[in-house]
Amino acid sequence: MTFDNIRTICTTILYMISSVLFIRGIKLLGKADTARKGNLLSSVGMLIAVVTVLFEKEVTSTISFGPAQNAYIWTIAAIALGGIIGAVWSKKVEMTGMPQLVALFNGFGGLSSLLVALTQYMTDKNINIFSSIALGLTIAIGAIAFTGSIVAWGKLSGKMFKKNVTIPAKNAINGLLAFVGLVGVVIYALSIAGVVGADIGKIGVIIVTCAYLVLGLTMVVAIGGGDMPVIISLLNAFSGLAAAFAGLSISNSVLVVSGCLVGTSGLILTLIMCKAMNRTLYNLLFGSFGSTKKGTAGEQKEPKSMSVEDAYLILEAASSVVFIPGYGMAVAQAQHAVKELCDKLEANGAEVSFAIHPVAGRMPGHMNVLLAEANVPYEQLKTADEMNPQMSNTDVAIVIGANDVVNPSAINDESSPLYGMPIINAFEARTVFVLKRGKGTGFSGVENPLFTNDNTVMIYGDAKQTVTQLVSEFED
Amino acid sequence: MTFDNIRTICTTILYMISSVLFIRGIKLLGKADTARKGNLLSSVGMLIAVVTVLFEKEVTSTISFGPAQNAYIWTIAAIALGGIIGAVWSKKVEMTGMPQLVALFNGFGGLSSLLVALTQYMTDKNINIFSSIALGLTIAIGAIAFTGSIVAWGKLSGKMFKKNVTIPAKNAINGLLAFVGLVGVVIYALSIAGVVGADIGKIGVIIVTCAYLVLGLTMVVAIGGGDMPVIISLLNAFSGLAAAFAGLSISNSVLVVSGCLVGTSGLILTLIMCKAMNRTLYNLLFGSFGSTKKGTAGEQKEPKSMSVEDAYLILEAASSVVFIPGYGMAVAQAQHAVKELCDKLEANGAEVSFAIHPVAGRMPGHMNVLLAEANVPYEQLKTADEMNPQMSNTDVAIVIGANDVVNPSAINDESSPLYGMPIINAFEARTVFVLKRGKGTGFSGVENPLFTNDNTVMIYGDAKQTVTQLVSEFED
Amino acid sequence: MAIGEILLLVFVFVIAGFLGVELISKVPSQLHTPLMSGTNAISGITIVGAISATAVALHTDGMLSNICGFAAIVLATINVIGGYMVTDRMLGMFKKKGDDKK
Amino acid sequence: MAIGEILLLVFVFVIAGFLGVELISKVPSQLHTPLMSGTNAISGITIVGAISATAVALHTDGMLSNICGFAAIVLATINVIGGYMVTDRMLGMFKKKGDDKK
Ligand SMILES: NC(=O)c1ccc[n+]([C@@H]2O[C@H](COP(=O)([O-])OP(=O)(O)OC[C@H]3O[C@@H](n4cnc5c(N)ncnc54)[C@H](OP(=O)(O)O)[C@@H]3O)[C@@H](O)[C@H]2O)c1
């Protein structure tokens, strides 16, 4: 057996081990108890894969070159640079900023695959038709994942593209871009097959790169910010696919396996998330956002409001209370105060639970994280499905900085952009307290008819302050 | 692109399609609604795979040979022969005979893999070390699947090996056989590597063949017939693995994929079945069966018995009745009569349900099939877990030809071979009717203390007759 | 066979193994027998190997290998045809229930 | 690259795809974000391709390809390191709950 054969065997076995670690990692990530271990396993798999590639022939053979062309020096420099940037960003991000950071990272991953394909295009002289098609698709998918993720990041962080741009004939334009890009791939493949010249092939590569970079932009820019978590998940699946195609084009098995795993598991996760928001992926991608009406503007009643003292009297008499937290609780960092109020109410004999909407806040699980931080026991956190049937037997529902997730238009106003989203039926409670600072709308920008209901009482002010005042009323 | 390249591409794509059909097929087989469709899909996959191999180079190149060496003639003849045998057997088997037929088929599959490996051994001149190891393992696993399945078939059909042979130092002998066989594989691989001569390699092949043929026998012959369904499932996983290794040795992807799918899904199914019978796989394979005691032989009370007329009077007064069917109902083909009795009881105002034990009868799901045939609605069939908590509120439990699955020794007699198996707690009912022909024991051969309980009444006679008489009592 | 191909086959083997584990999770007990029998039919895929090995054997002299190959095809076919038919019969029995339910 | 190897890679691709589908089934909604972020880190596996492509680029002249490759490694590393760390931080927050529960 030659040295090269032994090398191939060893590297393949190591890649296999790392693929298995990714498989186990993804599996464990899907369960609450084991998720952290799953993440650890998959990072070990990544480490093994990176170390392994350093022993591949094309890398080791650069040892003999001067330092300016030694792959180890380049690689270590690049990893050090990237590692520091990644570590710093992920350390200093706040919780509410996490989804957009994930989007940004994902964009980098897509761009990286795109650059890998371009580098291979520029240097690989022995490319065959098959690899050329894979290379073209890597460019396409990497590009769309890149610009799409950047737009998603901009929308979520509020830095860019905040407005939902309405592109006329969106689907036609996007379809055209997708088609033109694929023509570029075909042109490039034909140049490799020798049917057309290398210059024309170059044009093909440029076409696909540009078309899909633009496509990522036009596709995502027209989608509302509320749908961004789903879009990020979809783009994540894309960047996995891009890695898989890059693997096909440079013929690397671990890229193929793990990229494809991410691609399909990401797609499934996307569908699961769509279902939680009662959207279809088709509607989200191809539906027109333009028809947004700001609710029925007709009879605009003025919401009633109440002082904290009066609210206290009602709360004291309540025997069942449901908290419905939303993004405002996160902004006000009111979770600890809420927990205190919960304790007071329980000491007062009331039955207290929390109704957690799957998309309350700005990322899935946002409320769970905050309330866990404030030591609210897991058993008290109920899902919308568990809570809604009991809502009509609830004395007081306290909506803390939530808005869209309790908007009854989602149930009874077909013209509302929220229509069809499952909500928490706060309006069914005997009395509804809404704690918010003013008349601001929620993430979707849609007016909330709940606030003008007869059984709804607004308690204006920062959520944390209001709740703290309620707690001190109980203490007196 | 050469013709051979095009051929390789087409065959691989077809194999891929057939692998995907197997994957979907197995997935669908696991759900009640889609199981039949899953079986159909996987059979289409098989058809595609078989047609595809007929276009492989080694097959097409025999066209130029005379009829005596034309692969198509041989193949079609063999398929016709095997197809007829398979079709006839599967058509004429009775339901109770199905598990042993599956075992027999499985043995054939294992033997086929073994023969494939031997054929390749005799003819393939370009074999390398890797293939030789795969070939050796194919022989080993195919052999164990073959003899093991034949023994399982013999035990289940009662034709052979019915007695549980106790092999002294069973585990040591089996371990030795397994080890010796592996040494045979190594010897053969060494001969391919050129370390030892081809003659010695031949001895290696003979050693592994014989050792694992014997191992299949010694392993399974010592296991009780009641555990056979689990063993068949395990051997099924083995024959899948054998096919996968055969695929590795002749480098055929569809064999590798589908063989390995069967191997691991079979293993998981085995574990699921073990759990349903409250056994561990380890205990089943390596535990000693020798210590079987026939219950406590001490104070042997005589069971009380009752006439059908007296039983009728009790039944007429009962307001809740549970049927517990077992193998005897299948033997007596009493399911239709039971359904009639069930209708009479319900007309009489009683609440009737059926408690179905997972291993009642002679194959998993046996009772479900029979009662479905008799149009008992699905909702009336309860599992042991659902039924047991309500058993103490039941007026009459009617045990119809069941024995082991209602044997309380499984709960309270640690020395019983049944100890630990989940049972249906018939003994907790206010009155227990046991319908059986005489004093025969059940499958396990263990005495049943339930029969001598104070609240138990035997109604001797063929189950169908007894039930029919009860029905006519109701009609009068 | 190139070393790269062999290794990729092993890769396929490993991944297919994990897939097999995932495919079967919670199976109701009445499906145990059909599932066993259905996957048993799939393990008859060795028929593809048998046909290929027989064809190779027909290229060489030696009658023994031809006969071995022939027998391998026959046995695998019994496994395949019998396996699928028995499974279908079993599942057909369950079907009755569904029909009556609706 | 031999045609056989390419085809086997495609095979690996297909099976891994099915495995990916099976791996994720019922995920509680609070795990959606960490799962997304964790698989996002895995998609940084393109770092392996980036290192390999950069090494190939260093064999040729053309500075542009070297820089492209370098940038690819940097970006993929950010994705990998950042992705794993953010995921771990998120999951760490959930952990508190578990600790208190016990
Ligand atoms: N969870 C996710 O994955 C995710 C991701 C992206 C988008 N989204 C979208 O975000 C929305 C979530 O709904 P949501 O009900 O949780 O929040 P929301 O609809 O965005 O409403 C938040 C409300 O909190 C109030 N608020 C802000 N700061 C406050 C403070 N310091 N004290 C008290 N109140 C304060 C605001 O009203 P004032 O200004 O009047 O105080 C606002 O109406 C949904 O539309 C969802 O689709 C969710």
Ligand SMILES: NC(=O)c1ccc[n+]([C@@H]2O[C@H](COP(=O)([O-])OP(=O)(O)OC[C@H]3O[C@@H](n4cnc5c(N)ncnc54)[C@H](OP(=O)(O)O)[C@@H]3O)[C@@H](O)[C@H]2O)c1
């Ligand atoms: N389901 C599976 O997958 C499977 C497979 C293989 C083995 N097993 C084993 O089979 C056993 C199943 O338990 P089981 O309780 O269903 O059955 P069992 O323990 O085998 O008992 C059957 C009883 O039915 C009576 N019987 C036979 N023919 C009858 C007739 N015509 N009329 C009335 N009674 C009749 C017999 O007593 P008489 O002779 O006195 O009438 C016998 O005691 C378990 O031990 C299980 O482990 C199960």
